[in-house]
Amino acid sequence: MKSMSAAEAKNGFGHLIDTARQEPVKIEKHGRPVVVMISIEEFERLSGLQPSPPPPEEDKQGE
Template identity: 45%
Template sequence: MITVTSVEAQNRFGQLLDKAQREPIIITRHGRPAAYMISPQDMNELQEARARGDTQGKAQRDWARASAEAWNEFDSKFGSFADEHSTL
């Protein structure tokens, strides 16, 4: 993936349109992703996956939600184990 700033994207828009046909482009603002430029084919694939319900993505989201709920319940009962050595 190519990463460019929003200013670069403005200055090189035509060139980036051509490159987006081959690979996605990340457009950043203040060092963070602000937008993606992708080909129409990639967009169609994303829309089709969303229309199918993206069962794998849904399963991952459900797992993440269940994990977060379990952790929140544990944390409310026992408190956090984070200390000065924790990477949390």
Template identity: 45%
Template sequence: MVVKATAVKTHFGKYLEDSIKDPVTIEKSGRKVAVLLSIEEYERLTTIEDSYWAEKAAEAEKEGYLTHEESMAALRP
């Protein structure tokens, strides 16, 4: 569902309830700017993201990684 920001401002409670079932995309000046979603969906997405980064960190650790000093030296011209 895509709604205008003014509609959300006027009927926030309705869109808050709607967001429990499905995310509500908020549009301002014809541009999508935000999404209102349930806490369950937010937690699901953050769990997925946390798992992704934990996996990337484990891969980096297995492959070996640079220390902070080595990383900084590699960034210098």
């Protein structure tokens, strides 16, 4: 996991976004970890928000 200070994250926000799309980035303030930035895909995977695959269609031969 990459790590950067809050000042580095602020001053290089575009770089932070690019990096977080590839791997989690830990943001530190005064040397202490405070947040982790992750891609939306990773967030959805971790939080269970990814849509489930549709259920298989039932056999419609009788119609």
